[in-house]
Amino acid sequence: MIAGLALAAGIVLGLILRPTVPTWLEPYLPIAVVAALDAVFGGLRARLDGIFDAKVFVVSFISNVLVAALIVFLGDKLGVGSQLSTAVVVVLGIRIFGNAAAIRRHLFRA
């Protein structure tokens, strides 16, 4: 309940503020997006599993974003930024699918 409201509030906030993304932050935006989606699905799965923990939810989201950004930052410095960015997206994408599968099993028992 509170989660859904906060999500809607975040969306409204973004639509109202319409922040321009600074150029130096742009390479990290796709990672942040995938990490956010991962956090949503992970949180939903934990909730259904009955092991949801707010601290884990928030900390894992923020730390995932930071670690992914660090990896991409290092990659940028070493000239493999786009490849590492793809790697991060793939890994988080696999996690999203895993979580989605767990949610599906919970909801449909299939």
Next chain:
Amino acid sequence: MRRRYDRPAVALGCLLIGFVLVVAYVRTHRGAPAAAKVHADLVDRVRSAQHQADQLDGRARGLERQLAKLQQQSLPQADSRRLDTEQLAAGQVAVHGPGMTVTLREPKKSAHSSNGGRGGTTGIAATNILTDRDVRSVVNELFRDGAEAVAVNGVRLTPTSAIRFAGQAVLVDYQPISSPYEISAVGDADTLSTNFAQSAVASRYQTLKGVDGIGFSFAESSRLSLPASAATALRYATPLRRSR
């Protein structure tokens, strides 16, 4: 287990997630309009530069008219007349008189098939048939036939004029012009049109008219007026002093 910071933490996390998602969405969907904005901006800049060039051109013309008047007032009669003839030859004064007009026009739709042949090549249909060479050959032929002053699409030709080709546009004195190309020449109308009609250039374009479907026509005119060209400042050429 429930802690008291659970709800704010979840709210904060979800707020952050929603914010990130919407920022990414907004940025992605503003990308295309941004490109359009840049394009519109560039078009605006080109337009304003053209406008400015037109204004400067108009000012130059006005100043030249003033200069001509002052010269006429201050110079002795003989010198004034000589200056007039020389300015006429240099294309620096607007002229009117009898002459003829030749019109070249790109075909509406290319007569060639739209099949460009091999992949990755520009089909012949995509390119213009008429180029700077065609405009130039007509201009040269008109001068050969006795034209005293020539203008292409309202751009007067001077001794320093060049007819060039850049991309898909014909440039006359660095001003882009497009089809139809209207080449006006002042001279003895009868001589001009008779000579031109008999020239190899005219017969070539008659042939092209039949084969490629270009528009080609020429007509005598009893009264043509050609604009003046802005004077070109010569920076390196200096008059050769004649020993007296």
